[in-house]
Amino acid sequence: MDYTCALTRLTDAKIEYSENTPLAPFTSFRIGGAARIAVFPKSCDEAAVVFDILRGESVPTVVLGNGTNVLVSDDGYNGAAVILSGLRSCTVSGETITADAGVPLTGLALTAAKHSLTGLEFAYGIPGTLGGAIYMNAGAYGGDMSQVTVSSRYYDLESGEVGVITGEAHEFAYRHSVYMDSSKVILSVTLQLALGERSEIEAKMNDFMSRRREKQPLEYPSAGSTFKRGNGFITSQVIDEVGLKGRSVGGAEVSEKHAGFVINKGGATAKDVLSLIDIIKSEVKQKTGYDIECEIRYIES
Ligand SMILES: Cc1cc2nc3c(=O)[nH]c(=O)nc-3n(C[C@H](O)[C@H](O)[C@H](O)COP(=O)(O)OP(=O)(O)OC[C@H]3O[C@@H](n4cnc5c(N)ncnc54)[C@H](O)[C@@H]3O)c2cc1C
Structure with a gap:
């Protein structure tokens, strides 16, 4: 496939990209071949421009957050891999946080704690981005994203529409969200937390982190738990x-x-x-x- 037009349009729009880019360094497994194009938007607006271009030029597209729950084929990806970890805006307003999809989950948990907001302690130590966490309904120690998510804004790679999903329409279930069955990319998310005691929040986060360090092989590259929880067995x-x-x-x-x-x-x-x-x-x-x-x-x- 000829990607010349797409590349010219990305250049004209001053979007950062590279060609024939190994994806292994963008994954926690450190495995995978090259993407024909890797694109690095720095804001939700830039990401929407990128998706408009890739859609307009019919370039097959995959998105990555921090690449901590993926295995990339040795043959790589013959299309565009859009790396969303550069989308980093985050605003706290009362007990609500609105953040871009690329914000790291652990950083978000720290921000919540700094504002004495409880509800995201479980996320401390999960190495993904907020977007990846919504997509997977990431969770640990009894918490998951479904418990704190109010709404998410998306770009639909099929229609080009930008829209919002709220509440139950996320169809959250164990390691599942509506995004898994769609062509929508999460751009930003609004979370509802509750006022708590900062010292208690931090103590809980530190406890979760030390349990991770004790039990998980963090010294080796991996993609976390390879398998889902069993039905009636561990x-x-x-x-x-x-x-x-x-x-x-x-x-x-x-x-x-x-x-x-x-x-x-x-x-x-x-x-x-x-x-x-x-x-x-x-x-x-x-x-x-x-x-x-x-x-x-x-x-x-
Ligand atoms: C050491 C380790 C510990 C882990 N512990 C946990 C844990 O306790 N609990 C847990 O749930 N997970 C855990 N994980 C797995 C992983 O961190 C989470 O699933 C995380 O939410 C993935 O986020 P990511 O940004 O890395 O997503 P990626 O791995 O980049 O992507 C995962 C999937 O989401 C899609 N995606 C990513 N961003 C978006 C977006 N913005 N819009 C639409 N689709 C998107 C990708 O296309 C891909 O299909 C762990 C992983 C590691 C390596």
Whole structure:
């Protein structure tokens, strides 16, 4: 496909982009081939211009926040990868926070704590962006995005429409939102928190962070929990009981510290990770009868 027109229009609009850009550095797994174009908008307005151009020129498009819940194909992406982590505006008004999709979740939790706002403690230590968290309905320690989200503003890659989704229309469920079944990209989000005691909020956040450090293999690249919670069973426990801790394919390994994490021990390819995931799924099914489902999103052309 010829992307000359799209590139000329991005240049004319003074949007930062690069060609044939390896995506591995934009993911926490440190895995993946190159995107034909990587685009780096710096505001919601710029992002809308970028999407107008890519849509107008029929360029296949994928968006990334911090790339902490994705596995990118070794062949990369033959289109535009729009990296939204440059969208960083954030405003606190009373007990409400409105922030751009690229704001890091951990930074947002710290901002909330600084304003003595409670409700986002669970998000402290989740390494994604706000947009990625809404998309996945990220959560931990009993909290998730569904509990604090009032509305989100989006750009629809299919229609070019900019609109707002409010409340229940997000269709939040465990690691699911309406965005997963649509062509809409989250631009910004409004959250409703509540006034609390700053010291208590910070104590809770620090407790969650130390539990993460203790239990998760944070010293290795990964995409967090590889699999979703089981229906009536704890997936990581089952993987451990089946004896898969330490099992590896190439550079991909089931973490010895936390069986729910596939880690990149060094030089892992997407193919290694996918093969290991297949082994885990089939051994678990064979030995326990349980079906386990991937949480991480696979990005390919
Ligand atoms: C060490 C570690 C610990 C983790 N712990 C947790 C945890 O406790 N709980 C939890 O839920 N998750 C956890 N994760 C997973 C991950 O951080 C979350 O799912 C996070 O919300 C993903 O955000 P992101 O910005 O990195 O999204 P990405 O990985 O960049 O993208 C994930 C998906 O969302 C889409 N997407 C991203 N931004 C947007 C947007 N603005 N609009 C539309 N679609 C978008 C992407 O296309 C992709 O399909 C962990 C990951 C790691 C590496």
